[in-house]
Amino acid sequence: MNIDEGFLARMREATRILxxxxxxxxxxxxxxxxxxxxxxxxxxxxxxxxxxxxxPLHTPNTEPATASQGNAHARLRRLSxxxxxxxxxxxAEDVEDVEVREAPDQAGKGRFVSGSCTNHAGTRAYKLYIxxxxxxxxxxxxxxxxxxTQNPDDFAAGTQMNAVAESEQCFVLYPAQSKSANxxxxxNWFNAADQRRDQGEPALIADMTxxxxxxxxxxxSRVYVAGLSAGGAMAAVLGATYPDLYAAIGIHSGLPYAxxxxxxxxxxxxxxxxxxxxxxxxxxxxxxxxxVIVFHGxxxxxxxxxxxDMAFAQCVPQSAGPGAGGKVETSGTANxxxxxxxxxxxxxxxxxxxxxxxxxxxxxxxxxxxKGSYTDPQGPNAARxxxxxxxxxxxxxx
Numbered sequence: 001m002n003i004d005e006g007f008l009a010r011m012r013e014a015t016r017i018l019x020x021x022x023x024x025x026x027x028x029x030x031x032x033x034x035x036x037x038x039x040x041x042x043x044x045x046x047x048x049x050x051x052x053x054x055x056p057l058h059t060p061n062t063e064p065a066t067a068s069q070g071n072a073h074a075r076l077r078r079l080s081x082x083x084x085x086x087x088x089x090x091x092a093e094d095v096e097d098v099e100v101r102e103a104p105d106q107a108g109k110g111r112f113v114s115g116s117c118t119n120h121a122g123t124r125a126y127k128l129y130i131x132x133x134x135x136x137x138x139x140x141x142x143x144x145x146x147x148x149t150q151n152p153d154d155f156a157a158g159t160q161m162n163a164v165a166e167s168e169q170c171f172v173l174y175p176a177q178s179k180s181a182n183x184x185x186x187x188n189w190f191n192a193a194d195q196r197r198d199q200g201e202p203a204l205i206a207d208m209t210x211x212x213x214x215x216x217x218x219x220x221s222r223v224y225v226a227g228l229s230a231g232g233a234m235a236a237v238l239g240a241t242y243p244d245l246y247a248a249i250g251i252h253s254g255l256p257y258a259x260x261x262x263x264x265x266x267x268x269x270x271x272x273x274x275x276x277x278x279x280x281x282x283x284x285x286x287x288x289x290x291x292v293i294v295f296h297g298x299x300x301x302x303x304x305x306x307x308x309d310m311a312f313a314q315c316v317p318q319s320a321g322p323g324a325g326g327k328v329e330t331s332g333t334a335n336x337x338x339x340x341x342x343x344x345x346x347x348x349x350x351x352x353x354x355x356x357x358x359x360x361x362x363x364x365x366x367x368x369x370x371k372g373s374y375t376d377p378q379g380p381n382a383a384r385x386x387x388x389x390x391x392x393x394x395x396x397x398x
Contacts, residue, residue: 109166110134112156117208122181124204127152128212129162129172140222141171142390143209143238143246145231147253147374148186152176155228158372159365161383168387173212175205189233190266195258197241201234206242224390226250228365228374229303233257236311239290247395248291249315250386253303253363256310258284272304289346290315293354293389295382297361305357312355316344337361337379354389356380 109132146155152174194200227235232254239249260266292315296308368375
């Protein structure tokens with residue numbers, strides 16, 4: 001990558017534009033600079049790792065760095081820090097999503113777009129799947145939150161949610177946790193500061209969702225969020241704090257909302273030590289109806305399956321009971337694994353909550369692909385079952 005003085009001058013100009021004209025104009029200026037210098041190859045070279053972590057707009061190179069290039073990289077890093085700090089100072093109302101690059105999805109049908117979102121809480125990158133059938137008509141959006149050590153590409157490959165979205169005509173947004181926020185790429189669901197509306201990571205994910213909704217024709221009544229493990233726990237956080245944004249949530253091998261406040265309490269809840277020593281009311285109800293579908297393996301040694309029970313109970317309104325349709329349990333076999341499915345209906349008889357306990361399954365996405373991590377090819381297809389459940393719910397539907 002040849003970073004010349006002209007490129008650096010354009011980056012300095014972008015910083016000035018940010019201050020004078022705002023983030024949208026600055027983003028356009030930076031994209032013009034990058035498009036004029038970035039190579040087509042996207043393989044990450046070691047010397048680019050630091051720059052990539054600082055500035056998600058950076059496109060890495062594969063050429064050996066010279067001494068002059070090293071000096072240029074150092075100057076560009078300083079400019080990047082200035083630009084990102086200024087972006088963060090703009091506040092939540094000026095959130096922008098920045099398209100970095102675009103490529104076909106694995107099936108070659110839709111598009112998989114990279115971008116980032118910045119607000120007062122920081123910056124996170126994302127991948128967005130755009131179905132091949134999209135021509136501007138309003139479509140649903142599913143937000144997918146990966147687990148620890150994962151990233152959007154890995155999570156998309158393992159869950160195969162893009163293929164489901166292609167057949168069901170749906171957008172899929174994959175926010176990416178940053179190592180600077182959590183060294184294991186876990187969403188910080190256990191931090192008190194990341195369990196509140198308009199704060200921390202919930203605010204980042206919600207603003208990222210809104211940014212995509214502004215950029216594309218998204219059906220605002222059909223926006224959903226799901227996740228695996230730490231991502232499932234963060235989906236519960238979003239269900240508790242943003243019922244005006246998400247119509248339903250999916251929690252796979254996850255945890256309830258606000259049952260931990262730091263790392264030690266998080267591990268205690270994961271292993272069920274805290275839940276065993278207290279009542280089943282440890283996970284307090286949301287206080288509002290939030291349709292939920294829960295998946296959990298009964299041999300999960302990482303997150304005890306009792307957490308799935310607690311997360312499920314949080315979302316079920318107090319009015320649900322035997323007189324309102326109650327709980328109906330069915331059993332079956334899917335792709336080599338048996339399961340027990342529990343359904344709760346509301347007073348009108350509509351299914352508002354489902355829990356799938358997959359027998360013999362561990363800490364892995366049920367019915368997933370071996371192309372991704374933390375997947376179990378056996379068992380019911382969680383991606384398809386979640387999409388089916390989501391499509392039966394609309395926010396503010398009458």
